[in-house]
Amino acid sequence: MKKKAILTSVLALFGTMAFAQATLxxxxxxxxxxxVFGQAGWTYVENPAGTPNYSxxxxxxxxxxxxxxxxxxxxxxxxxxxxxxxxxxxxxxSNSGGAWQGTFNVLESxxxxxxxxxxxxxxxxxxxxxxxxxxVTPASAxxxxxxxxxxxxxxxxxxxxxxxxxxxxxLVQDINVKYNTTSVLTGGTTPIxxxxxxxxxxxxxxxxxxGLATLGVTSVTFTGADAADFSVTSPVGAFSVNATSNQAxxxxxxxxxxxxxxxxxxxxxxxxxxxxxxxHLNAVGGTLATEPTGQASALAFSNIKSYRAAYSFxxxxxxxxxxIVLRKTSSSPITDVPADxxxxxxxxxxxxxxxxxxxxxxxxxxxxxxAGKDYQLAVFAYNGSGSFTNYxxxxxxxxxxxxxxxxxxxxxxxxxxxxxxxxxxxxxxxINPHTSIFYSNYANTMINLFEATDTINGQKTITCKYSGxxxxxxxxxxxxxxxFSREHSYxxxxxxxxxxxxxxxxxxxxxxxxxxCKQTDVNAERSNYPLGEVINVQNVYLDGKSGLNALGQxxxxxxxxxxxxxxxxxxxxxxxxxxxxxxNWQFRNPISGTIAYGQDQEVLKAWHYMDPPDSYEIARxxxxxxxxxxxxxxxxxxxxxxxxxxxxxxxxTSVTIPCGSFVGVKENKxxxxxxxxxxxxxxxxxxxxxxxxxxxxxxxxxxxVTGRIIETQAVKAKLGNNYISFxxxxxxxxxxxxxxxxxxxKTVKKLIVQ
Numbered sequence: 208m209k210k211k212a213i214l215t216s217v218l219a220l221f222g223t224m225a226f227a228q229a230t231l232x233x234x235x236x237x238x239x240x241x242x243v244f245g246q247a248g249w250t251y252v253e254n255p256a257g258t259p260n261y262s263x264x265x266x267x268x269x270x271x272x273x274x275x276x277x278x279x280x281x282x283x284x285x286x287x288x289x290x291x292x293x294x295x296x297x298x299x300x301s302n303s304g305g306a307w308q309g310t311f312n313v314l315e316s317x318x319x320x321x322x323x324x325x326x327x328x329x330x331x332x333x334x335x336x337x338x339x340x341x342x343v344t345p346a347s348a349x350x351x352x353x354x355x356x357x358x359x360x361x362x363x364x365x366x367x368x369x370x371x372x373x374x375x376x377x378l379v380q381d382i383n384v385k386y387n388t389t390s391v392l393t394g395g396t397t398p399i400x401x402x403x404x405x406x407x408x409x410x411x412x413x414x415x416x417x418g419l420a421t422l423g424v425t426s427v428t429f430t431g432a433d434a435a436d437f438s439v440t441s442p443v444g445a446f447s448v449n450a451t452s453n454q455a456x457x458x459x460x461x462x463x464x465x466x467x468x469x470x471x472x473x474x475x476x477x478x479x480x481x482x483x484x485x486x487h488l489n490a491v492g493g494t495l496a497t498e499p500t501g502q503a504s505a506l507a508f509s510n511i512k513s514y515r516a517a518y519s520f521x522x523x524x525x526x527x528x529x530x531i532v533l534r535k536t537s538s539s540p541i542t543d544v545p546a547d548x549x550x551x552x553x554x555x556x557x558x559x560x561x562x563x564x565x566x567x568x569x570x571x572x573x574x575x576x577x578a579g580k581d582y583q584l585a586v587f588a589y590n591g592s593g594s595f596t597n598y599x600x601x602x603x604x605x606x607x608x609x610x611x612x613x614x615x616x617x618x619x620x621x622x623x624x625x626x627x628x629x630x631x632x633x634x635x636x637x638i639n640p641h642t643s644i645f646y647s648n649y650a651n652t653m654i655n656l657f658e659a660t661d662t663i664n665g666q667k668t669i670t671c672k673y674s675g676x677x678x679x680x681x682x683x684x685x686x687x688x689x690x691f692s693r694e695h696s697y698x699x700x701x702x703x704x705x706x707x708x709x710x711x712x713x714x715x716x717x718x719x720x721x722x723x724c725k726q727t728d729v730n731a732e733r734s735n736y737p738l739g740e741v742i743n744v745q746n747v748y749l750d751g752k753s754g755l756n757a758l759g760q761x762x763x764x765x766x767x768x769x770x771x772x773x774x775x776x777x778x779x780x781x782x783x784x785x786x787x788x789x790x791n792w793q794f795r796n797p798i799s800g801t802i803a804y805g806q807d808q809e810v811l812k813a814w815h816y817m818d819p820p821d822s823y824e825i826a827r828x829x830x831x832x833x834x835x836x837x838x839x840x841x842x843x844x845x846x847x848x849x850x851x852x853x854x855x856x857x858x859x860t861s862v863t864i865p866c867g868s869f870v871g872v873k874e875n876k877x878x879x880x881x882x883x884x885x886x887x888x889x890x891x892x893x894x895x896x897x898x899x900x901x902x903x904x905x906x907x908x909x910x911x912v913t914g915r916i917i918e919t920q921a922v923k924a925k926l927g928n929n930y931i932s933f934x935x936x937x938x939x940x941x942x943x944x945x946x947x948x949x950x951x952x953k954t955v956k957k958l959i960v961q
Contacts, residue, residue, distance in 0.1 A: 228288035228350075231374035237262055237274040237367070248286045254278035268297055268338065268369045276311075277364040282355035286319065290375035291345040294352060298341060299366040300334040307333040310358035311365055313343055316351040325352070330360070338368065347378050347419075380450075381418035382478040384486060387411055393484045399592050401491035404462045409440060410488075412456040414474065416448040423447050423477045427456065429488075431470035436463055437488060462492025467590055495547055496591025499527035499599040503569075503586040506604040513578035513611040514657065514826035519570035520586050520604050527588040529567045531598065533560040534584055540607065541585035544600040550593045554661030560585070561661065575660050577822035578829065579612035579888060579959050612888035612959040614829040615843050623840070625850045630858050631785065634840055634847065639783045641837035643713040646721075649693050653718055654684050657830050672722040672772070673729050673765040674751035694724035696773050697780035700735040701798060701806075703790040714784045719831055719839050720776035722769075733763040735798060737806035738773055740764060760804050771818030774811035775841040778848055782840070785856045793856045808853040812867025815841065815848050816896055817928065819885040845885050865896060865930050881954070884945050888959035891937035895945065897922070897929040903949060907931055909958070910944040917943075 229248025242251055242261040253259050257278030267273040274283065300307025311334060313326040325343040328334040345352055352372065356365055383390060386397045402408035416422035425445050429437045440457040448454045462468050468491060474484040501523035510517045518532075531551060535541050543558030545551060555562045563584070564571050576582065586604040590597050623633045644652060659667040659682075668677045669684065669691065678689045686692060697720050699705055707715040724730045728748040736753070739762030745754040750766035765773055785792040796805025820828070820842045828842045841848050849866035852859050882897040895907060902925050909918035917938070922931055943958040 227286070229285050229372070231287055231289050231291065232372060233285065233287065234369070234371045235274075236269070236271070236369050237267065238271045240272060240274055248288070250284045250286075252280070252282050252284065254280045257281065263301075263366050266299075266338070266366070273297075273299070273338075273366040273368040275364065275366060276354070276356040277359070279356060279359045282353050283367065283370075284351060284353040285370075285372060287350050287352070287372065289350075290347050290377055291349060291352060292373035292375035293342060293344050294370070294372045295340055295342050296354065296370045297338050297368040298328070298334045299338045299368075300328075300336045301364040301366055302336065302362055306330075307336055308360040308363045309356070309365075312353075312355050312357050313341075314351075314353045314355060315345040315349040316353070317346075317348050319351045322351075322353065323349075334365070338366070340369075345375075347375060376419070378420040378450075379418045380416055380420045380422035380448075380476075380478050382422055382448075382474070382476050382481050382484055383415040383417055384456075384474065384484060385413045385415065386486075391486050393481050393486070396487040396489050399489045399491060399496075399595050400460070401493065401595055402460055402462055404465055404492045407459050407461040410458040410460050412458060413453050414448055414456050415453040416450060418478075419450045421447050421449055424454075425475045425477075426473075427458075428473050428475070429470045430473065431488075433463070433468040433490070434470040436461055436468050436490070436492075437470050437472065460488075460490055462490065465493035466491065466495070466497035468492050491591060491595045494595070495597040496528070496589075496595045498597045499523060499525055499588040499590050501525045501527065502588050502599055502602055503530055503604040506584060506586055506606040508606065508608040511608055511610060512576070512829065513614050514830040515576050516573045516582070516608060516610060517570065518573060518584055522569055523588040523599075527599070528590045528592065529565060529588075530569075531557075531565045531587050531589055532563040532571070532584060533557055533587075534563045534573065534582060535560040536580055537583050538581040538607070539583065540605045541583045543585070544603075545587055545589075545598045547597050548594050550596050552663070552665040554665065554667070555663055563661075574656070576610045576826065578610055578825035579822050579957070581607060581609050583607040610826070611829075612961065613825055613843075614832065615838070615888075619838070620840065620844065623847075625847065625862075628858065630850055631782065631856065634782055635785055638779075638837045638840060639713075639787065641713070641835045643711075643716050644718060644834060646693065646708070646711055646716045649718060649721060650684050650686070652834055653721070654723065655682075657827065658723055659684065669723050671725040671729055671749075671751075672769045673724050673733065673763075674749040675766050676725050676729075676749050690726050691723055692726040692730045693721045694730050694733070696720040696722060696776035698735045698798075701795050703792060704784075704788075714780060717780065717783070718835065719783075719828075719837075720780050722773075722776070735802060736761055736763050737798070737802075737804070738763055738765065738770075738777070739807055739810050756807075758804075761802075767818065768821075769818075770814035771816075771820070772824055774814040774818075775820070775824075775839055775848075777806065777811060778808075778815070778841050778851070778853065779839045781853055781856065782851065783837075791856055794853050796854065805854075809868035811853075812848055812865075814867070815845065816865040816867060816885075816930075817883075817898065819845060819883045819887075819896070843886070864894075865928070882945075882947055882956070884956055884958050887957075888961050889938075891939070891960050892934045893958065893960075894933065895931040895947070897924055897931060897947060899924040899926060899929060901949075902926045906946075906948050908946040908948075909933065909938070910946060911941065 227247035240262045260275050260277055262275050263273040308330040311328040314322040315325050316322045427439050438459050440459045470488045472486045503520040503523050505521040508516050508518050531545055533541055541560050543560040545557050551562045551565055553562055588599045662668045666679050666681050668679050670677050732753050739756045741752050741754040741764040742757050743755040744752050753763045756762045781792040794806040797803040828839050832838045849862045849864050850859050905922045905924050907920045908916045910916055938960045940960050944955050945958050946955045
């Protein structure tokens with residue numbers, strides 16, 4: 208009676224669960240197992256002739272219970288609701304000693320009636336007698352898996368634990384199409400191609416099946432304006448692609464007219480996700496795409512700064528493929544035009560103009576804008592790409608703008624007075640504290656947003672500020688690969704806080720005195736030596752050199768256009784950090800045990816006046832103000848340098864302007880009328896520094912926009928530097944020309960008064 212009752216209950220259980228399916232993934236650990244599983248699809252069948260023993264109480268994978276199969280025909284079966292993947296289970300052959308004996312099978316079935324072996328354990332090939340993990344992978348069509356004690360040998364049983372059935376990867380078809388060797392996603396466009404009008408030309412496509420089931424293609428058709436220009440050469444009609452295979456698809460293109468020819472190729476197939484695979488065919492009859500009928504309009508500028516500006520324009524009618532934008536530093540509109548059949552990249556030159564963009568963008572940002580300069584833009588619509596590009600060169604959108612001459616806020620230095628005994632303290636408080644940007648972020652700020660310029664092939668360039676060497680690179684900029692460094696104008700070794708890089712202190716990070724420089728032959732050659740005028744040259748690298756000055760001291764001399772910039776950077780650091788934490792930032796003398804002298808401030812002050820701030824440096828100062836929240840005051844007001852003794856960081860009471868020892872300081876000047884106007888822009892008063900190669904009489908005129916001379920001075924200039932002040936009259940805001948003339952020549956420079 209007991210056995211019958213057990214059989215009845217088991218059959219009833221099987222009947223109620225026979226059609227229930229296990230959701231994948233599915234697992235069982237047999238903890239607290241009593242012969243009935245608590246999850247759908249799992250069934251335990253006990254041989255009715257045996258004693259019902261369902262589990263081992265201990266000894267499992269995690270030290271808990273295990274399932275038990277101890278009679279012939281005892282089995283565990285799982286009916287799954289989907290394709291099974293990798294299946295793992297733990298077995299142990301239980302016996303009284305020696306190797307396990309008997310026959311134990313792991314079986315799979317598609318329908319629950321016909322079974323196939325996945326794994327077999329026999330007396331000849333027994334399972335381990337210690338708990339061991341095994342793995343099987345059922346066939347993709349199987350929905351049943353069974354662990355069955357097929358033939359028991361007395362005294363030998365099977366323990367089973369931690370069964371894990373993963374979800375299998377469904378066998379589905381997956382279409383992908385290539386044009387030649389380039390994949391074209393559904394909804395995508397082929398690379399442009401062309402053929403002579405009336406000449407059938409084969410286009411080679413490949414229909415790929417990356418799935419595990421056969422892909423069926425029912426048709427390949429064409430729609431669109433020029434669909435009649437395209438037809439299928441082979442295979443004609445429906446075709447199939449085996450799993451992980453491909454089928455060549457040859458399309459004939461026969462252009463019926465010159466210019467742009469477009470159509471959509473539709474590949475109907477049984478991929479559930481991409482049943483209608485659409486490829487836009489981008490073709491040209493002849494040599495050029497159809498010229499756009501419209502042009503962009505309403506070219507305008509916004510957010511104009513001294514270092515950046517934004518532009519936008521209205522799209523052309525007819526939806527051209529894109530627009531090429533040209534840029535030129537000029538006050539006159541651009542007359543350069545792009546050449547049909549030429550594809551330009553950003554940085555390429557079109558005549559004397561540089562390409563800013565070749566894209567569908569209707570707005571963008573202009574980088575490398577310098578202070579107080581005139582810029583022009585021209586926008587041309589185009590169709591096609593590569594050698595098929597056709598530009599509309601008639602009536603392009605034209606416009607120009609003038610960058611801000613300075614972004615120095617009004618009253619920025621109202622709290623600083625050169626007449627005050629506290630001048631240095633006032634100046635330091637104005638520029639410090641400020642936002643500190645990590646040294647390692649220099650590429651993200653100064654390189655990417657300011658220093659890098661576009662060049663050919665879509666690449667960029669960086670210039671070594673000391674030597675003038677330019678390196679061409681593909682972004683992002685790599686310091687090591689390009690042999691460049693972030694040069695501290697005020698050497699790290701000079702700093703009273705040295706070492707200031709671990710952790711990084713503001714003086715180490717300060718981007719006002721960091722410049723990109725070639726590491727080998729430039730930064731390494733400068734090392735910790737002061738800057739100065741080289742009389743006895745020892746090493747030359749392009750426009751930078753090192754050697755001995757007039758006193759026999761080794762110094763480094765950067766190229767002429769960097770001299771004033773470096774001087775102002777060094778003076779800035781001393782003024783910015785002097786007094787912080789009680790440190791005196793006077794120019795160290797001697798610099799070190801091996802450099803028994805210091806930085807000559809007279810040379811720096813001379814360079815400061817001989818190479819006054821230009822449009823690049825003014826823009827750089829404004830840009831750094833936007834990053835760090837502080838400015839270099841020696842760029843904003845050149846006279847400040849004359850009030851500071853940098854050898855001990857004290858205020859000079861008896862001041863001569865311009866300051867600095869000009870004896871021995873030299874620059875190669877091309878003209879006897881070479882001069883500088885500073886500050887420029889100015890607040891209405893300004894000065895002129897004339898570097899005359901010939902002594903003689905000169906006339907300095909200030910001319911307004913109407914051509915009227917509103918200020919004039921006659922100058923008897925000596926050979927070399929001559930300082931001319933225009934402080935007796937405050938000019939109203941506007942643009943002026945400063946003319947210096949002699950009996951034989953005249954030179955003119957622009958002055959902005961704000």
